[in-house]
Amino acid sequence: MQLTKEWLPIIRWLYHEVLRGPAGGPYGPRRLARETGLLPLCADMSGFSGVDSTTGEIKSGLYDDLPVVTVETDERTINSALFQASKRYKELVPLIPPRPFDAIDCSLCDGTGIPRDLPDNLRGRIVCYCGGLGWVPNKARSNE
Numbered sequence: 001m002q003l004t005k006e007w008l009p010i011i012r013w014l015y016h017e018v019l020r021g022p023a024g025g026p027y028g029p030r031r032l033a034r035e036t037g038l039l040p041l042c043a044d045m046s047g048f049s050g051v052d053s054t055t056g057e058i059k060s061g062l063y064d065d066l067p068v069v070t071v072e073t074d075e076r077t078i079n080s081a082l083f084q085a086s087k088r089y090k091e092l093v094p095l096i097p098p099r100p101f102d103a104i105d106c107s108l109c110d111g112t113g114i115p116r117d118l119p120d121n122l123r124g125r126i127v128c129y130c131g132g133l134g135w136v137p138n139k140a141r142s143n144e
Contacts, residue, residue: 001078003056003095010091015039015053027063035067042084044127049081058082075139080131087132102138106130 003011018033018040027048029040038050038059047062049072058078061069072078079097086093105111106129113132114123130136 001058001072003051003058005056007095008054008056011039011051011056012053014089014091032066036061036069038069039089041081041088042127042131049077075137076130079133079137080127083131083133084127097133099133099135100137103135104138106134106136109134111135 015033015038018029021030022028023030027043032038032040032043032048032050033053036050036059037053038048039053040048040050041058042049046064047060049058049060050069051057052059058072058081059069060072060077060081061067072081082092082095082097086096106113109115109128109130111134113128113130113134115126115128118126
């Protein structure tokens with residue numbers, strides 16, 4: 001997926017803000033931005049997704065493979081990354097994907113966006129398979 005060119009000035013501005021921000025640990029946003037040229041959108045234990053600050057393409061990579069990133073093509077992953085990013089960067093809220101008519105409730109959270117039976121101390125730290133949206137694209141059903 002690629003964001004439209006109208007988004008590029010905002011993405012570049014946010015990217016430069018991340019570069020000026022705190023390091024955030026060994027695999028923090030600043031390092032990811034510096035080494036990949038991406039505005040970090042979201043991260044987990046093994047990898048991350050971001051927006052290429054020059055092209056607007058959504059890309060993903062693994063920490064072990066830095067600085068290698070590839071264009072992300074999985075719709076669920078892209079939706080999740082954009083939704084998670086909207087929590088970090090208020091400027092990206094308009095990019096939250098609308099629920100398609102054929103989307104299905106996430107079976108891991110029953111449509112709430114929060115995994116079932118997650119202890120209170122882990123809420124906000126563990127993200128559901130749906131990325132917190134509460135739904136997944138219909139074609140992602142077989143991967144749940």
